[in-house]
Structures are given as structure tokens and as C-alpha cells.
Amino acid sequence: MKHVVAVDVGASSGKAFLVSYDGSRMTVQEVHRFPNEPVSVFGRLYWDIYRIFGEIRSGLLRAGAQVKEQGGELTSAGIDTWAVDFGLLDVRGYLLDLPRHYRDARTQAVFPRVVDALGGAYIFARTGIQLMPINTIYQLVAAREENPALLEAADRLLLIPDLLDYFLTGEVAAEFTNATTTQLLHPGTRDWDEELLQAAGIPRRLLPPVAPPGQVIGPPAADPELRADGMCSRVLVVRVASHDTASAVVAVPVAAEPYAFISSGTWSLLGTTVAAPVLSMRAQRFNFTNEGGVGNYRLLKNIMGLWLLQETQRTFAQAGLPHALAELLARAESAPPFAALFDPDDPRLLFPGDIPARIRDLCRAAGEPPPDDPGAMVRAILESLALKYRLVLAQLEQILGQRVAALHIVGGGSQNRLLCQWTADATGRPVYAGPVEASAVGNALVQLAALGEVRGSAEMRELVRRSFPVAVYWPTSTAAWDAAYERFCRLTAGSAAVR
Numbered sequence: 235m236k237h238v239v240a241v242d243v244g245a246s247s248g249k250a251f252l253v254s255y256d257g258s259r260m261t262v263q264e265v266h267r268f269p270n271e272p273v274s275v276f277g278r279l280y281w282d283i284y285r286i287f288g289e290i291r292s293g294l295l296r297a298g299a300q301v302k303e304q305g306g307e308l309t310s311a312g313i314d315t316w317a318v319d320f321g322l323l324d325v326r327g328y329l330l331d332l333p334r335h336y337r338d339a340r341t342q343a344v345f346p347r348v349v350d351a352l353g354g355a356y357i358f359a360r361t362g363i364q365l366m367p368i369n370t371i372y373q374l375v376a377a378r379e380e381n382p383a384l385l386e387a388a389d390r391l392l393l394i395p396d397l398l399d400y401f402l403t404g405e406v407a408a409e410f411t412n413a414t415t416t417q418l419l420h421p422g423t424r425d426w427d428e429e430l431l432q433a434a435g436i437p438r439r440l441l442p443p444v445a446p447p448g449q450v451i452g453p454p455a456a457d458p459e460l461r462a463d464g465m466c467s468r469v470l471v472v473r474v475a476s477h478d479t480a481s482a483v484v485a486v487p488v489a490a491e492p493y494a495f496i497s498s499g500t501w502s503l504l505g506t507t508v509a510a511p512v513l514s515m516r517a518q519r520f521n522f523t524n525e526g527g528v529g530n531y532r533l534l535k536n537i538m539g540l541w542l543l544q545e546t547q548r549t550f551a552q553a554g555l556p557h558a559l560a561e562l563l564a565r566a567e568s569a570p571p572f573a574a575l576f577d578p579d580d581p582r583l584l585f586p587g588d589i590p591a592r593i594r595d596l597c598r599a600a601g602e603p604p605p606d607d608p609g610a611m612v613r614a615i616l617e618s619l620a621l622k623y624r625l626v627l628a629q630l631e632q633i634l635g636q637r638v639a640a641l642h643i644v645g646g647g648s649q650n651r652l653l654c655q656w657t658a659d660a661t662g663r664p665v666y667a668g669p670v671e672a673s674a675v676g677n678a679l680v681q682l683a684a685l686g687e688v689r690g691s692a693e694m695r696e697l698v699r700r701s702f703p704v705a706v707y708w709p710t711s712t713a714a715w716d717a718a719y720e721r722f723c724r725l726t727a728g729s730a731a732v733r
């Protein structure tokens with residue numbers, strides 16, 4: 235029996251899982267969960283990174299204690315988080331400032347300016363990555379403009395999982411899957427693009443060597459508390475596919491190709507896996523991305539996702555309205571269908587705040603009746619997401635030149651039965667939902683591969699299929715969705731959404 239720890243730090247929470255593998259099946263047990271809300275100071279949004287590191291340490295110690303009780307041994311641990319965010323170290327290895335959160339508004343003005351100056355087609359050709367204001371490249375330009383002294387003092391940039399691995403081990407590197415999301419890596423060389431760095435005015439010295447997913451770093455030698463723990467001192471820290479979406483896609487139990495996945499959490503990432511980056515005109519025009527994976531690339535597009543629901547719940551709670559997820563979903567189910575539609579990817583919805591008010595504004599501007607009660611609002615969000623999935627799936631199929639037979643939904647959103655059914659209805663495809671904790675499962679699979687316990691993606695998919703339940707949703711009532719889709723396409727055609 236192999237026991238590994240998978241730490242998955244998402245926006246709705248951070249979680250540590252004890253994952254056990256008996257040579258035939260995996261089991262996943264949550265041992266620690268902690269909040270991961272950004273800290274706001276002067277209206278700027280920061281990661282509470284030292285507390286998060288403390289929570290990860292607690293997770294490791296708990297997992298170690300649990301395994302010890304069972305008479306087992308903890309072999310390894312790996313950390314994944316969301317992409318694009320980073321910390322800056324000075325020459326002596328001290329963190330210079332709390333890392334900023336990508337939903338900080340500082341990139342709002344910088345993004346179009348950098349894209350105009352360098353050219354969107356040029357940036358895409360040099361990186362294969364979609365143009366989005368949250369990408370590290372725009373965050374770095376914003377950081378330089380806001381506080382030039384910070385970048386001058388910085389010696390190294392570490393993406394968040396690399397920073398947390400550094401806190402554990404003292405070793406620095408840029409794990410490949412996450413490094414691609416900076417929009418600074420060349421798709422051909424799989425290394426930092428010197429020309430683009432220069433064009434954007436980003437110092438080359440900041441970027442550490444790129445390391446492959448699955449690299450074993452070593453024990454948590456940099457942390458005295460873990461060093462002092464009999465079990466955790468021997469654990470091998472592994473650079474997993476440290477981008478949470480990369481880990482999640484490792485855990486998609488693909489049955490037949492071509493397929494599409496939706497990694498459904500705070501974001502909905504809709505796409506498929508390809509052997510090499512797709513840099514076609516179509517991919518660029520639809521603003522698709524080619525993110526580095528484990529032995530492949532993810533050709534996908536970001537869709538605003540359940541962030542809209544999370545932020546709506548927060549707003550409703552502040553207003554004393556019903557905000558529990560189960561109740562809102564029940565109200566949405568009995569609200570009238572297709573009453574109001576909007577583009578979930580309108581850039582105004584990216585930033586924290588009163589999302590329901592912004593959705594009502596968008597509806598008014600598009601001539602749609604603004605949803606006026608909690609059930610109607612949640613129904614509008616979920617129907618609009620399902621219709622956006624259909625639109626992006628159609629774009630993906632145009633890029634691939636192939637029809638996708640089925641959709642796999644993984645992540646926390648795969649538990650949303652309403653959204654899964656509406657996705658099947660809107661797209662006319664069967665939807666396979668699960669596993670729920672896909673990022674943790676993929677994180678653990680890369681560790682098991684590094685330990686020589688599993689080999690290759692086919693074996694990984696088979697292991698996921700054997701270990702976790704998958705629910706199937708068959709499409710029904712597609713005619714009503716076809717009419718709604720036409721309306722959705724009309725009203726989003728002129729929208730200012732990030733393509």
C-alpha cells in the first residue's frame with residue numbers, strides 16, 4: 235500500500251488529501267480543509283501565503299499521523315494551486331511581498347495596452363496561450379508600473395506551487411505545466427522566450443529553470459517543524475502537475491476520443507488534450523490556449539464558471555437573502571426557464587463584488603429582463619454557462635475539424651446535477667461527471683508515476699475509472715435549448731467578452 239499526500243489549493247478552499255493506492259485502486263480521504271480568501275489592503279488583493287503554508291504543513295502532519303496510526307508509511311507529497319500568480323524572492327531568498335491575487339484590478343488598464351503594443355497575434359505565436367488579463371506577463375508589467383523598486387529588488391519569480399515547494403525544500407524551479415500559464419514560455423522550445431521577455435521589459439534573471447512534472451525534489455528539509463516529525467521528515471516532495479487544471483485533466487477517465495472535458499470549479503475550463511500546441515488562425519481567433527500538460531497539451535478556453543455562483547452566494551449572504559447552495563439550486567430548478575441570458579465571460583464579471591447587480595446591468599443593456607429573485611438569478615447563471623459551453627464546444631470542434639462525442643465534467647462542479655443535465659441538454663452530448671476531486675487525484679497520480687507505481691496516461695485513466703464513480707447525464711429536450719442558443723448567440727455576438 236502506497237500513501238501520498240495531495241494538496242490542492244483552490245479559490246473555494248485549500249484541501250489536503252491522503253491518497254492511498256493498493257496496487258489496484260485509489261482511495262482519497264480529505265484530512266484538512268482551509269479557507270483561501272484573498273486579503274484586501276488598500277483595495278489590493280493578496281494571497282495570505284504564510285498562513286496557507288502553515289495550513290499545508292498542518293495537512294501534512296495530519297496525514298502523517300493518520301498513516302502512522304494505520305501502521306503505514308507516507309511516501310510523498312505534492313502541491314497544486316491555480317495558475318498565473320507568483321511571489322518574488324530577493325537575492326537572499328526572502329519573499330519580497332505577499333503575492334498578488336489575479337483578481338486584483340491592477341491588470342485592467344495594463345492588459346489592452348501590452349496587447350496593443352506587442353500585438354495579440356505576436357504574443358499568441360510566441361506562446362500558444364490565450365490573451366487574458368490575469369496572465370503573469372500582464373501582472374508583471376502592472377507590478378513594474380506600480381512599484382518599480384519591487385521588480386528591481388527581485389531576483390527570482392516563483393509561481394505559487396513552486397513557492398510553496400521552496401518553503402518546504404529550499405529548492406527553486408518553474409514546474410512546466412504551470413509555467414506555460416505565465417504566457418512567457420515558447421511552445422516550441424518549452425523554455426522561457428527571451429525575445430518576448432525583452433519586448434515586455436521583464437528581466438530574464440527572474441525566471442528559474444523549467445522542471446518537468448513528476449520531478450522528485452526531496453524531503454521537506456527547509457522546514458524545521460516537518461524535519462522534526464518522524465514521518466514527515468522522510469516524505470519526498472514531488473513537483474506534480476502543479477497547475478490545478480493540469481492535475482485535474484490527468485484524472486479525466488476518458489473512455490473514447492475525441493472527447494472534451496470541463497474542469498468545473500471556480501472556473502470552467504473547456505477543452506481537450508492534444509499532442510502538440512495548436513497555433514492555427516482559428517485557435518488564435520477564438521482565443522484558445524495551449525497549456526502544458528503531462529505528456530500532452532490542453533487546448534482549452536477559460537469560461538467564468540462557478541465563480542459567478544460563489545460570488546452571488548456571498549452577495550446574497552450579505553443582503554440576508556437565501557444563499558445556501560442546495561436551496562439556491564432547488565429554487566433555480568423551479569424558476570421559469572430561459573427568462574434571462576447573459577454572457578458569463580463579460581470582463582466586468584471577473585472582479586469581486588456585487589455580481590448579481592452586474593448581471594442585472596448586463597441583462598438590461600442586452601434587452602433581457604433582469605433576474606429579480608435568487609432562484610431566477612441562479613437559473614440565469616447556470617443556463618448562460620451551459621449555453622456558453624455549447625458555444626465554446628462548437629469553436630473547439632471547428633479548431634479540431636472533428637465532432638466530440640462526449641463531455642467529461644470533473645471537479646467540484648461535477649456535483650451540480652442541474653448544471654450537468656443542462657450541459658447535456660444544451661450541447662446534445664452525454665455528460666460523464668466525476669471524479670469530484672480531480673485535481674487531487676491527478677496530483678497523486680503524478681506522484682505515483684514518479685514512484686514507479688503507474689505508467690502512462692492509459693494506465694492512469696484506467697485506474698481512475700476503477701477507483702471513482704462517474705454519473706452519466708443523457709441529453710433531453712434539446713429543441714428548447716436550440717432556440718435559447720440562437721438567442722444567446724445573438725446577444726453575445728456584440729459583447730465585450732474576452733473573445
Ligand code: ADP
Nearest residue numbers: 244245246247498499500540645646647649650
Ligand atoms: P476550486 O478548486 O476552483 O475552488 P472546486 O473544484 O473545489 O473548485 O469546486 C468548487 C465548486 O463546486 C463550488 O463553487 C460549488 O459551486 C461546487 N460544488 C461544491 N459542492 C457542491 C455540491 N454538493 N453540489 C453542487 N455543487 C457543488
Ligand code: LRH
Nearest residue numbers: 316317318478479501536
Ligand atoms: C483554475 C485555474 C485556471 C486558470 C485560473 C487562474 O483554478 O487554475 O486554469 O486559468 O485558475
